Structures are given as structure tokens and as C-alpha cells.
Amino acid sequence: MNDFIATEDRALLERHGLASFDALWNLKLQAVDEPNTERGGWSSVYRLDLGEAAYYLKRQSNYLTRSLARPFGEPTFAREFRNIRHYLELGIPALQAAFFAERKSAGERRAVLLTRALDGWQDLSHWLENWPSHGEATRSAVLKACGLLARRLHAAGQMHGCFYPKHIFLKVQGEGFDACLIDLEKTRPLLLGRRDRVKDLEPLLRRATAWREDDLRILLGAYLDDAADLDAWGARLLARQQRKETR
Structure with missing residues (x-):
């Protein structure tokens, strides 16, 4: 799956130097809750405020889900991102993705999912x-x-x-x-x-x-x-x- 950047968010992320997997992966932030560690890896969520816009940044490593279509597993964020896009196509109101990418590195399967904060909700x-x-x-x-x-x-x-x-x-x-x-x-x-x-x-x-x-x-x-x-x-x-x- 290619890296995804929403058209509406690209300029803002580029202006802050955050329009890449590495930049979002290495960004120092305080997690909003305790990391999930149930699947042999970890998954964590952070809030990211960029002045005029706010997001939730999700990062995970070796936190996989398996299915008949993907018996060897995939990051759970990959599945969630596909569903976010599918809901958009179907016209079902849901959270919106600003960025998604995944990488394999040093035996890890990493994924980053950035979604727009539902402030006001x-x-x-x-x-x-x-x-x-x-x-x-x-x-x-x-x-x-x-x-x-x-x-x-x-x-x-x-x-x-x-x-x-x-x-x-x-x-x-x-x-x-x-x-x-x-x-x-x-x-x-x-x-x-x-x-x-x-x-x-x-x-x-x-x-x-x-x-x-x-x-x-x-x-x-x-x-x-x-x-x-x-x-x-x-x-x-x-x-x-x-x-x-x-x-």
C-alpha cells in the first residue's frame, strides 16, 4: 500500500515538516493513554496540535491482525485505514484520515495512522x-x-x-x-x-x-x-x- 496523504492536510503537514512516515514516527509526543500490548507488539495514540488543526497520531509496531485474506497478518491500522476510506466511499459518517503509511524495519512491521481530531464532538x-x-x-x-x-x-x-x-x-x-x-x-x-x-x-x-x-x-x-x-x-x-x- 502506498503512503497516503489527504489533499486537505498535505500543505499543513508539509509546512510543519510532518508529511512523511519518518517524521511522524520520530515525533516526540506524550501518549494520551497506556500503550496496547496485547498482540505481541505495541500500539499507542498521541494528540498532535498544529495551530489551526488538531489530529490524533497512532503508531504501532508488530501489532498485527490476521484474516483469511492476510493469514500472515498486517498492522491493525492498515485494516482501519482501509475501512475509513471505504466508509468515505459509501457515505457513512466516520472519522477522517490525514496520513497513513507502513514500513518493515529491523524485524518490525510499523504503521502510522493520522486522523483528524473530532474537536467539538x-x-x-x-x-x-x-x-x-x-x-x-x-x-x-x-x-x-x-x-x-x-x-x-x-x-x-x-x-x-x-x-x-x-x-x-x-x-x-x-x-x-x-x-x-x-x-x-x-x-x-x-x-x-x-x-x-x-x-x-x-x-x-x-x-x-x-x-x-x-x-x-x-x-x-x-x-x-x-x-x-x-x-x-x-x-x-x-x-x-x-x-x-x-x-
């Missing part, structure tokens, strides 16, 4: 923390935005695989909200129709413990084409949730 977890304190109009707008995001995702033939509150970002837009997705590593095509759709949505409901039945109906009302299916979908989601919670 808040993840759904933020809204769930004090859910009852938000006005009815705000709660309804959040639920509708999440339902419409899921609808666009599944209508495009994709399932996210980690449709959790911390991966759904929201921004106030007029009287409603825009919504987008992050963490696209586990995205895959919808293969089993309704079964995959239920599988994708149910983890959100299991984690959004502040939501009640009326909230679910608002979310499903935005998600479904036919309101007549609302009760059946609600029953399927709750049944799967109960099975998961009793395991």
Missing part, C-alpha cells in the same frame, strides 16, 4: 452519564441521531462490530445532532441480513443502561423503514440482550 457516553438531566428534546435528538447513523451504516451493507457508546460521536447541529463513528477495525460486510443487524445494534443497548423502553422506541423509529416493525425489532434486541447478560 462528544461521544455518546458523555450524554449517557447524566441522561435523565437532559431535556426531552435533547434526549430525543440524540436517540434519533444514533438511529439514523445505524440506518446509514446498515443500508450501506456494513456492520461496525463495536457499535458502542464510546465509538459514536455526536455534535450539536441546529436543533438536532450529527453523528459519526470511530474505531472501524472490526467493520465487515453484513452477511446475514437481519441477524447481523441485531447483532450490531444490541451491544449499544446493553451498554446504554440509562435508556428505557421509550428511548429504544425512539431510536428504532429512526432506524427502521416501517414503524410497524418496531415491536418485533424491540423484542429481538431485548431477547438477545437477555441471552448475553445471562451467560
Whole structure:
């Protein structure tokens, strides 16, 4: 895969001397959290502020994922970058990539992924923390935005695989909200129709413990084409949730 630099970000990165793999790999920054070391390598995330723009810089070494198409593995950021680009092509709102490249060096497989910071956005977890304190109009707008995001995702033939509150970002837009997705590593095509759709949505409901039945109906009302299916979908989601919670 060739190095990628987004047209909109090239001039800024060049002006700061950061338009190459080596420059981004060697940049001294403070990590925003503890590195992940689960796959025999490491992966870490840093915030990068360049005056008029902000980014998150992700670097990893020997942090690989394997699949039938790539049995010997590839950096997880390579898969995430492909999915970011695929979401863009499909019109699914998601985080945006500014730079991606990978290298093999001294027995290491390294990757760099630079994404634009979602400043001005808040993840759904933020809204769930004090859910009852938000006005009815705000709660309804959040639920509708999440339902419409899921609808666009599944209508495009994709399932996210980690449709959790911390991966759904929201921004106030007029009287409603825009919504987008992050963490696209586990995205895959919808293969089993309704079964995959239920599988994708149910983890959100299991984690959004502040939501009640009326909230679910608002979310499903935005998600479904036919309101007549609302009760059946609600029953399927709750049944799967109960099975998961009793395991």
C-alpha cells in the first residue's frame, strides 16, 4: 500500500515538516493513554496540535491482525485505514484520515495512522452519564441521531462490530445532532441480513443502561423503514440482550 496523504492536510503537514512516515514516527509526543500490548507488539495514540488543526497520531509496531485474506497478518491500522476510506466511499459518517503509511524495519512491521481530531464532538457516553438531566428534546435528538447513523451504516451493507457508546460521536447541529463513528477495525460486510443487524445494534443497548423502553422506541423509529416493525425489532434486541447478560 502506498503512503497516503489527504489533499486537505498535505500543505499543513508539509509546512510543519510532518508529511512523511519518518517524521511522524520520530515525533516526540506524550501518549494520551497506556500503550496496547496485547498482540505481541505495541500500539499507542498521541494528540498532535498544529495551530489551526488538531489530529490524533497512532503508531504501532508488530501489532498485527490476521484474516483469511492476510493469514500472515498486517498492522491493525492498515485494516482501519482501509475501512475509513471505504466508509468515505459509501457515505457513512466516520472519522477522517490525514496520513497513513507502513514500513518493515529491523524485524518490525510499523504503521502510522493520522486522523483528524473530532474537536467539538462528544461521544455518546458523555450524554449517557447524566441522561435523565437532559431535556426531552435533547434526549430525543440524540436517540434519533444514533438511529439514523445505524440506518446509514446498515443500508450501506456494513456492520461496525463495536457499535458502542464510546465509538459514536455526536455534535450539536441546529436543533438536532450529527453523528459519526470511530474505531472501524472490526467493520465487515453484513452477511446475514437481519441477524447481523441485531447483532450490531444490541451491544449499544446493553451498554446504554440509562435508556428505557421509550428511548429504544425512539431510536428504532429512526432506524427502521416501517414503524410497524418496531415491536418485533424491540423484542429481538431485548431477547438477545437477555441471552448475553445471562451467560
